[in-house]
Amino acid sequence: MTTTTTAEPMGPSQASLYQQLRGHLAALKLTAAAEHLPAVLDQATAEGLSVTAALERLLALEVTDTEARRLAGRLRFASLPSPATIEGFDLDAAPGVDPALINELATCRYLETATNVLLIGPPGVGKTHLAVGLARKAAEAGYRTYFTTAADLAARCHKAAIEGRWAYTMRFFAGPTLLVIDELGYLPLPAEAASALFQVISQRYLKTSIILTTNRGVASWGEVLGDTTVAAAMLDRLLHRSVVLNLDGDSYRLRAHHAATDTLRRATTGTARPLQ
Structure with missing residues (x-):
């Protein structure tokens, strides 16, 4: 069984x-x-x-x-205009820039004290490159960052005023821990644009950081903004707690042009000497 x-x-x-x-x-x-x-x-x-x-x-x-x-x-969200990095900035071509200061800014510690950074110099010396590189470092460190030009900021604020979204737009520009405002002074700003820029800077004062690039020295900001009183008030807030870098030297684009010309000269003549 x-x-x-x-x-x-x-x-x-x-x-x-x-x-x-x-x-x-x-x-x-x-x-x-x-x-x-x-x-x-x-x-x-x-x-x-x-x-x-x-x-x-x-x-x-x-x-x-x-x-x-x-x-x-x-x-x-940051809307960076290029892939520029701090590591890619040519410090040898900017003799007036302290490498130790750039390295310190790259740590993003200035953001903890709502310190502003002003990059001043003629076109092509790397102001935007540095601004983008620092903004990238801030984003990598976990900080909310936004990049705009002075002209675009003004245009956006003007449109917001017309459409009844002024308060919303002011809150937007107040939000990021780091706001980069590029190319102040390259284009003239009408009175309402200067007023909008001043209000953005005022509401961020001692709370969050701004990186601002300009081709005009601070003494000529009254001319740029069309109002010496607004310019003085704006500078008072920006410079109260700030790092100012004055950049000088040959334009990045001119250096690239000279390098390309030298390469072509060597290839065609076998010498680095200028053609006679």
């Missing part, structure tokens, strides 16, 4: 546990962890990792992915 025995009910299979774990990660929106789970489990088996070590490795991948997404979002 044959006796049939019933097997003990089996617990969830390894495959089922794996699918449940993937489902949990997906439900928690830990997409990077879910994506890398198979590889981490394989590594845990191959390397004999403990459960704690395997979890740390898995969650570290999720943290890295999350930080990368957040940085990408901050950079999109």
